[in-house]
Amino acid sequence: MRTYLMASLGLLALATSATAGPADVNAQAFYADAQQLMGKGMRAMFDKRTKPRMAQLKAAAELAKAENDRATAKGQPIYCVSDAERKKGLNANAVVEMLGAVPESERRRMTLAQAWRAALIREYPCR
Numbered sequence: 001m002r003t004y005l006m007a008s009l010g011l012l013a014l015a016t017s018a019t020a021g022p023a024d025v026n027a028q029a030f031y032a033d034a035q036q037l038m039g040k041g042m043r044a045m046f047d048k049r050t051k052p053r054m055a056q057l058k059a060a061a062e063l064a065k066a067e068n069d070r071a072t073a074k075g076q077p078i079y080c081v082s083d084a085e086r087k088k089g090l091n092a093n094a095v096v097e098m099l100g101a102v103p104e105s106e107r108r109r110m111t112l113a114q115a116w117r118a119a120l121i122r123e124y125p126c127r
Contacts, residue, residue, distance in 0.1 A: 022052075023059040024112070026107075027102070057112065064116050099119055102115050
């Protein structure tokens with residue numbers, strides 16, 4: 001019975017992690033890693049965390065953009081980025097700074113996708 005229970009819990013954990021998307025990582029864990037990587041400067045490119053974290057942020061950004069595009073089509077955008085700001089883009093420092101503006105108490109209980117959405121709303125409010 002005990003073996004069956006342990007195997008069931010293991011399969012449940014595996015199924016949960018298999019369905020979790022890259023943007024479902026904890027926002028605070030992502031932010032802490034991002035700060036450490038920023039402190040490394042150019043050496044961060046050789047850190048094994050860099051590529052996965054970049055993919056996670058890309059996935060979170062795609063989710064936020066898709067949600068905003070749907071809301072904009074309905075006439076109620078979630079955040080509003082000007083064309084000039086969109087062309088300029090964001091560098092890594094700006095991304096980390098935007099995520100840092102989300103209070104740590106909130107980041108601890110948010111996914112990266114939720115925190116990135118909150119950061120975009122804070123940085124680019126629709127007026």
